[in-house]
Amino acid sequence: WTLYIIGRSGLCSEHLSTTVRKAYHTLQGLATQRPFKGDDCINISYNRLNQDYQILHSLCRFFLDYCGVAHQVGNYQMFPFLVRTDILYEKFVYAWLKSHLPANFEIKDQESVNFGKVVESKIDLVIYDKSTKQVSFILDTKYKIPDSKPSNSDIYQAIAYTTLKNSQNAILVYPKPLNQPLNCLVPNSLIRLQSLTFSLEDDLEQSGQRFLKALLNNIIQ
Incomplete structure (x- = not known):
């Protein structure tokens, strides 16, 4: 049953x-x-x-x-388990954008890329322009709050993915605003690197709309 x-x-x-x-x-x-x-x-x-x-x-x-887990103590015994919140956050951002992106965009998740046919990796989220079939955004979701700014490894990864997909917009997505947010051009390239926030602490629809507005306002064509 x-x-x-x-x-x-x-x-x-x-x-x-x-x-x-x-x-x-x-x-x-x-x-x-x-x-x-x-x-x-x-x-x-x-x-x-x-x-x-x-x-x-x-x-x-x-x-x-048919109910979700909570932090409160309940009346029944339950076995312990872990929730991969990083994957859950990525899938949530993907599902929200898939439902709310303007009609001229489409989004794909976990798209495979190869580094010299030796190393295969997967990009969290890729947003395409439907009319040109070009990649408009590379989004790398990060369910963590850095002490001050994104780690070097997160930055390098986003730039590498954006370069491989011939895009100009690399976006690191966090659940909370950073103390030192990123919004800059990568030296010796045309790539703009940004950190944006899709908060889970406010109304999710409003958080999503703020995130989408910030995303589209800074697009480099």
Whole structure:
């Protein structure tokens, strides 16, 4: 039942949806599907014969309750897990821009680039001009707050990606404003390097609109 709910949620990527469907069809011949609630997954007595199901039941309750995690103490036991907030932030910025970019732009995420056919890397976000098919922006999301300014490695990475994609706009995206924000031309090049903020602490729609306005106001064609 939980796999059925996950498969219909629309929250999974295409690859993950395929995995969920395969697991669901595999279990169809082994178990009868019937509805369950999250509460059905608690107050179960475990012993050495069925203790392997305890973590699985916790996962089922998590999805069946259809709620996110919080920092507050709840009434149920739950196994610990980590959330890759850097990936979550990147995917959020991507999804917001995909829905709000002007019609003449399109955005792609995790685009592969090769350095001399030896090293392959992936760019967080690439924004294209639909009419010219040229790269308008390279965006590198950073879910961290530097002490004062971006690290050298972050700067070098953004410049390298922008150079490889023949773009002129390298953007480092942070969840909070930097003490020393960047907005400068890279020496001996036409690349403008900027740090912009997509805050998660304010109204997300307003934060997104401020970010988008700042992004488009400084575009170099």
